[in-house]
Amino acid sequence: AQSVTQPDIHITVSEGASLELRCNYSYGATPYLFWYVQSPGQGLQLLLKYFSGDTLVQGIKGFEAEFKRSQSSFNLRKPSVHWSDAAEYFCAVAPDNYGQNFVFGPGTRLSVLP
């Protein structure tokens, strides 16, 4: 069965600093990959997705992610963090087989220092 790990439970960065959130997945083939963000008390918002093609994908709010097949990773990056980026970030995978379900990682909570 597929699984997703996010090794960092909580990360704190200063405003303006760069950010990288790690995501590793376990799946036999290349899955569809997603990053979502969740603000307190709200649902999840899609930041970006990877289906195929260019392994560096751009998303909303200045985020990007790079798919590395050899490392089974899909890390999220942002060059300069804003205070409004403080939230919970979830990596998710969806197999490329019809009828299969999304699997979410446990999440990484991002705090931003002024």
Next chain:
Amino acid sequence: ETGVTQSPTHLIKTRGQQVTLRCSSQSGHNTVSWYQQALGQGPQFIFQYYREEENGRGNFPPRFSGLQFPNYSSELNVNALELDDSALYLCASSSGSNQPQHFGDGTRLSIL
């Protein structure tokens, strides 16, 4: 474009009761998935509906059941509520089972 809406926003029940949560999918989406998100955890897949048929189910007991209607809206029903059912229940709609899912803000269910 109308997004995913869920009702109610909050709900308090006692053990043994039954609850129905509702979800209206985003315009143009025919697939609805339900997730349970316990405090401090990632969402756990409950089940998915596609064109009114269940299209995949996670590791949840049969007392979790659902429906999808012709307009693609959906209900999640939970019978014989247990304390561990306290969670945020999220509904997500998409244009296919492995397409990006668009989430509602969830229903916060508390079991006393």
